[in-house]
Amino acid sequence: MVVLGEIMLSHSNIFSEHLSEKRSDSQLCVAAIQMASGPSVSANLEEALRLIELAVSQEAKLVVLPEYFCIMGLQDTDKLSVREQPGEGMVQSFLSETAKRFGIWLVGGSVPLVSHMPDKIYNSCLVYDDTGKQVARYDKIHLFGFALGNERFAEEKTIEAGNKVVALDSPFGRIGLSICYDLRFPELYRLMGKVDIILAPSAFTAITGKAHWETLIRARAIENQAYVIAPAQGGFHVSGRETNGDSMIVDPWGVVIDRLARGPGVVVAMLDHAYQSSVRASLPALEHRCLYPG
DSSP states (O other): OHHHHHHHHHHHHHHHGGGTTTHHHHEEEEEEEEBOOOSOHHHHHHHHHHHHHHHHHTTOSEEEOOTTTTOOOSSGGGGGGGOBOTTOSHHHHHHHHHHHHHTOEEEEEEEEEEOSSTTOEEEEEEEEOTTSOEEEEEEOOSOOEEEETTEEEEGGGTBOOOOOOOEEEETTEEEEEOOGGGGGOHHHHHHTOSOSEEEOOBOOBHHHIIIIIHHHHHHHHHHHTOEEEEOBBEEEOTTSOEEEOOEEEEOTTSOEEEEEOSSSEEEEEEEEHHHHHHHHHHSOGGGSOOOOOO
């Protein structure tokens, strides 16, 4: 795996060598957290805190948790019992207080929030700045459905779909928000406009992840010439479900900077906006678009 990373990174040197003296001024340390969450919210938050502390010890300033970081229940309906009102509840308090405590931007990959339907939640990605203020919310738009062999998933039964594309300005550049299954719909990312960083917290199944995960992450990075931070659930869960893991951070040239195959841990990388600008200047694909929605 290390050898593969060295080979892949060599392809980006065509852009980065002449920037070596400038990199320190344009770099940002970011982290993607990988978990194997269970049915206990409090236990999951304890584990999340441990991993966030590990990321902070490596000087990460933007830390992103995976989808369902706070609960992977025994049943899909378990998340209904822990849903929160916007701005209230244990999970949102944890995110706010932790961001403020460490002086980081912290992203809750997905949090179950009350929806308009009593038997469904919004699966919401929440972004907190370094003062603990919530600065963005994205409700997952594309709901996963899958039936193959013994695996059956139908998120529409417990989740109400969102309807707003969300991108926000930050000290790190413009950030576009998405969750898991959204990765299969490239038009979502085009509707964000030009973004510097894409977040894709996920809980891919072992089957779909093995087949498509890396391809989708790298494709979204390449076509948008953006960094993609993709934290994931990775391992076996109490419910018997197996998630793919392989959390990764990918650069605008499609290079996997760092990754973690399985189990809880932290993926850390330096994002370099000078390098990103060089990629976009050398291959101005975003300026060559001819087709636009509508």
